[in-house]
Amino acid sequence: MHKELQDILGLIREQGGPLALATLLRVEGSSYRRPGSRLLTDGEQVLRGSLSGGCLEGExxxxxxxxxxxxxxxxxxxDLRGEADLVWGSGSGCEGVLDILVERLDQxxxxxxxxxxxxxxxxxRPLRLATSLKEGFPRRRLREGDAPDAEEILExxxxxxxxxxxxxxDDSRPLVRLAKGLGWSVGLLDHRPAFAxxxxFPEADRILSGHPAQRVPGLGLDGRSAVVLxxxxxQKDLEALRLLGDAGAGYLGLMGSRARSAKLVAELAAEGLxxxxxxxxxxxxxxxxxxxxxxxxxxxxxxQASFQGRAGGSLRASRAPVSAP
Structure with a gap:
């Protein structure tokens, strides 16, 4: 969703005339897209985004x-439940009630x-955006907690x-490129200046050279950070892992064989880590x-699965909702 938001914001800045922004506010039941999904249009075509599996975009x-x-x-x-889904589209499987706000944007x-x-x-930084439609026109404000007022919708x-x-x-290059295509913030660190x-790595937001002991403490890692070694x-992986143990990253991955990983883990365990x-x-x-x-x-x-609290298996074998209401 972040990539979609980034693209929509970029188009709003670039387009010359007025635009319409449609936002999926609320879902009852299941839906192809989650609340917070957006669609930007100039009235003639969809410029970016979607709200359903294709059944509602034309409407x-x-x-x-x-x-x-x-x-x-x-x-x-x-209301796309039951047979109504066949009326709006071609049986896309939304099977829910969707509330959508459409508003005009003037640059x-x-x-x-x-x-x-x-x-x-x-x-x-996280954002809690409360939208009120009580008086017809949307009014938005920042919220501190998770509970909006009765007439507000919290995103x-x-x-x-x-x-x-x-x-x-070279094998890091597709990882950087694909991650940036997801809208993630991507940084690269290598102890060899000739490689970093x-x-x-034209897609990287930050490129640092230096040894892990010099650079890892300043990366600003948090619960939404992932580090892949x-x-x-x-020796460089060992040096980095010593620092990453308590660095607060939400995900930590190590490239290499099981035997190599086991040796690294055993050596660090002997040090008490x-x-x-x-x-x-x-x-x-x-x-x-x-x-x-x-x-x-x-x-x-x-x-992605780790940050979403999913196992990463096949959806066919999962009982978790495909799109959370």
Whole structure:
């Protein structure tokens, strides 16, 4: 969702004329998209985003034209349960009741809440955005706690994932590229200045050179940070793991064989440092990955599952909801 938000905010800045923004406010039952999903349109086409599996976009586009014409926001409700889903689309399987807000955005006077969202994406701070429709026009404010007022709808936007890749070999390049494509904040650290260069990793937000002991303490790791060690250097991985044990990263992955990982863990345990289940090694989901690109896919999939509290198995075998109401 962060990548979608980033793209929508960029388009709002770039477009010259008025735009309409549709936001999925609330879902009763199941839905293809989660609350907080957005769709941006100029009235002629969808510029970015979606609200359903395709069953509602055409209808919302028509209502967006009305909003662009008179400037008045619309709150729309669509009941897609049972046979109604076949009426709106082609049986997309939404099976829920969706509340959608469509509002006009004018670049000359953009609403202040857009700046709050930009700050979240830039500074990696969580945002609790409360929206009230009590008087017809949406009114938004920041909330401190998790409980909005009775007439408000609360949207919680977490900080984007911050991924630090330790190791700037060629197999790190698809990992950096794919992570940035997800809208994550991506940093790269290598003890070899000749490898840690912007021209080799143009997608990275930050590139640092230096030994782990010099750099790891200043990375600013938190619960939404992931660190993947792929230095292919035993001593550098050992040095980094000594520092990462208590650094607060929400995910810690180590590239390499089970035997290599076991040796590292045993050596650190002898020093009194124990990781338990916190260290993911071999890193990544079991996708049968063999090349750098599919390995990167497996690693990012495991990080995503970890931060979402999922096991990372097949949805067919899971009883967890596909999209939380």
């Amino acid at each position: 919302v586009l028509g209502r967006a034209r009305e909003v662009l014409a008179d400037g008045l926001p619309r709150r729309l409700r669509y 000359a006077a953009p609403p202040g809440w857009l700046a709050w969202v930009e700050e979240v994406l830039r500074d990696r 919680v936007i977490p900080p984007p994932v911050s991924l630090w890749v330790l190791g700037a070999s 260069r912007a021209e080799r 792929m230095t292919h250097n035993y 124990h990781f338990g289940d916190r260290l993911h090694s071999p890193v990544g989901l079991d996708l049968g990955a063999e090349d750098p690109e599919t390995i990167a896919l497996a690693v990012l999939a495991e990080i």
